[in-house]
Amino acid sequence: MKFGYKLAAEGFGPKELIRQAVRAEQAGFDFVEISDHYHPWLDVQGHSPFAWTVLGAIAAKTDRIGLATGVTCPTVRYHPAIIAQAAATLAIVSDNRFTLGVGSGERLNEHVVGQGFPSVRGRQERLREALEIIKLLWQGGYQSYEGKHLQLEDARVFDLPDELPVIAVAAGGRNAAEMAAELGDGLFATEPRADLVESYRGAGGAGPLYAEVPMAWAETAEAGVAAAFETTRWALTGWKVMSELPNPVNFEAASQTVRKEDISEHFATGPDAEPYVAAVRDYVTAGFDHIVLQNAGPDPDGFLDFFQKDLGDKLRAL
Numbered sequence: 001m002k003f004g005y006k007l008a009a010e011g012f013g014p015k016e017l018i019r020q021a022v023r024a025e026q027a028g029f030d031f032v033e034i035s036d037h038y039h040p041w042l043d044v045q046g047h048s049p050f051a052w053t054v055l056g057a058i059a060a061k062t063d064r065i066g067l068a069t070g071v072t073c074p075t076v077r078y079h080p081a082i083i084a085q086a087a088a089t090l091a092i093v094s095d096n097r098f099t100l101g102v103g104s105g106e107r108l109n110e111h112v113v114g115q116g117f118p119s120v121r122g123r124q125e126r127l128r129e130a131l132e133i134i135k136l137l138w139q140g141g142y143q144s145y146e147g148k149h150l151q152l153e154d155a156r157v158f159d160l161p162d163e164l165p166v167i168a169v170a171a172g173g174r175n176a177a178e179m180a181a182e183l184g185d186g187l188f189a190t191e192p193r194a195d196l197v198e199s200y201r202g203a204g205g206a207g208p209l210y211a212e213v214p215m216a217w218a219e220t221a222e223a224g225v226a227a228a229f230e231t232t233r234w235a236l237t238g239w240k241v242m243s244e245l246p247n248p249v250n251f252e253a254a255s256q257t258v259r260k261e262d263i264s265e266h267f268a269t270g271p272d273a274e275p276y277v278a279a280v281r282d283y284v285t286a287g288f289d290h291i292v293l294q295n296a297g298p299d300p301d302g303f304l305d306f307f308q309k310d311l312g313d314k315l316r317a318l
Contacts, residue, residue: 010040031066059094073105080130091161103170181205197287224269
């Protein structure tokens with residue numbers, strides 16, 4: 001069982017994210033995971049630095065902790081050839097500590113390059129082709145690829161690590177979980193769904209199982225709820241909304257019906273360990289073994305201290 005700390009790139013600037021990652025290593029986390037966004041979900045969050053620059057700096061400033069994207073869309077804003085090169089380089093400079101988390105993306109980040117945003121089926125088709133391109137380039141040598149949506153012409157990644165990064169594929173349903181087993185090395189999810197684990201394992205997947213757990217640590221439960229409501233209420237709008245809206249102002253409008261009571265139902269909050277342990281237990285029971293603690297509370301350092309002094313040991317006892 002591994003435990004990760006979510007670097008909320010929508011909520012903090014690049015230097016602060018690097019500082020938090022260093023502190024997470026000191027606190028005993030096994031890895032950090034960073035979102036790869038162009039925009040924040042809400043304007044109040046106020047940030048969205050380039051994830052790959054932040055990860056490179058973290059690799060240089062840490063010694064042990066794993067690094068992961070959670071997740072990158074390698075199909076619209078990026079071409080998969082660029083991600084193949086970026087991930088290979090990061091694996092080298094981090095001494096093989098990097099996991100490439102990939103998914104089909106959100107309009108929020110992908111529409112910015114003016115190429116539109118595909119349908120659900122189109123996104124999954126592109127993700128499949130992107131995974132095939134990345135793995136092709138990681139074989140070494142010059143490679144070409146002619147897909148329905150994506151092409152590659154006589155390209156080579158010259159700097160390849162001795163150990164290729166694990167590719168964890170985000171899945172919200174059976175088909176994506178099966179694709180994770182076929183073309184990836186692990187599964188990535190945001191809900192404690194045993195059916196996703198079963199679909200992945202049933203299709204032959206044998207790699208790590210990543211999942212994010214929402215929480216908002218604060219000295220009182222009310223303070224945690226208030227902080228999560230201000231910055232993270234978008235997370236309760238559902239994936240069909242989250243994948244389709246183009247800008248933070250749209251998420252501001254879409255989340256108007258979310259109540260603080262809804263936050264209390266979905267986020268572990270407060271100063272005591274038990275709500276957090278109970279939330280993580282649901283994911284462990286579902287079969288996940290790489291648990292990402294996604295803290296939306298107002299005090300990152302307080303949460304990191306909480307993990308180091310109390311929560312970490314209780315979670316590892318699961």
